[in-house]
Amino acid sequence: MNMRLSRNEMRGKAQTVLGLVDPATLGQTLMHEHLFWDFIQPGRQDASTTGGPDPRDYWKLLMGGTADPRDIRQRDRGVAARETARMVEAGGRTIVELTIGGIGPDPEGLMEVSSESGAHIVMGCGHYVEDCQDPDNHNRTIESFAQEMIDQVQLGAWRTQVRAGIVGEIGCQWPWTDLEKRVLAAAVIAQQETGAALTIHPARHEDHPWMLVEFLKEHGADLSRTIIDHIDRTIFDDDRLFRLADSGVVLEWDLFGLENTYYALADIDMPNDGMRIQTIRRLIDRGHLGQIVISHDICNAIRLAEFGGHGYTHIQQKVLPHMSKRGYSGDEINAIMIDNPRRLLTFV
């Protein structure tokens, strides 16, 4: 049985699946990824998912025109370790893995992947959107969710000895549900009690991030240590974007590598990487460099290098060089890839 880590033992350190580390060793960090996932509805659990999706379905799967259980479930530790090793080879050092309650976390798998690849892996905790949650959660209180998340950070998560290093990605759908609000209120308590950062998957609605900011303020969250994920598919105008940035919250563009206009999960025009880089530039010019992080949010096998996708190396190999070409300085790139993640992942 693990001993509970105290706030004092954790303060000033980051927590990976292998234990506490000096945050200076985190290096280039992808703030929102999944190495394991399972989006298969209960009742279809017998579907075969070995071997990965058929690459001939690449375009259809990317467009959401077809579903393949081999695409929406990834449990293979060997695949995850090889994909992570590629990132290390490309210059990446740390992956924040946010597969949490409802989408199939594998804490011991993450330990194995970290040992084999040499990457730091920081694990999330809490619960994803209501549609994915265990039906038993409906009867649970804020206090019960909060204690669970505090334990996941200080003791161990999902009946393992592996501890989480960040709270989230806390899931919200549209319309935002009461259960999800209880989980988020609990996540704020976990942030306050443990000193961890909080990362939130907003609902697919352009007003939801601001609703989150209001909720977080009401509940006393530390906005400078709270990340609103998936800005790329949620916010499409500078008014909303700048207002969010002015609140002090951290903004995450975590769909780098998705280059298609057509997004299966909402009626939006998905930006491509060039547009993401232009939008982030406008925020930097307005003084918000310290509030920006980026990632790929890979949660389809078709996006893995092994099955024909860009893998976890895309940011190192394509995005960062493109940022340089478009006038981003080395310091700006380091802020986004190293300094901001390090600040967020350091317990306070």
Ligand SMILES: [Zn+2]
């Ligand atoms: Zn995610």
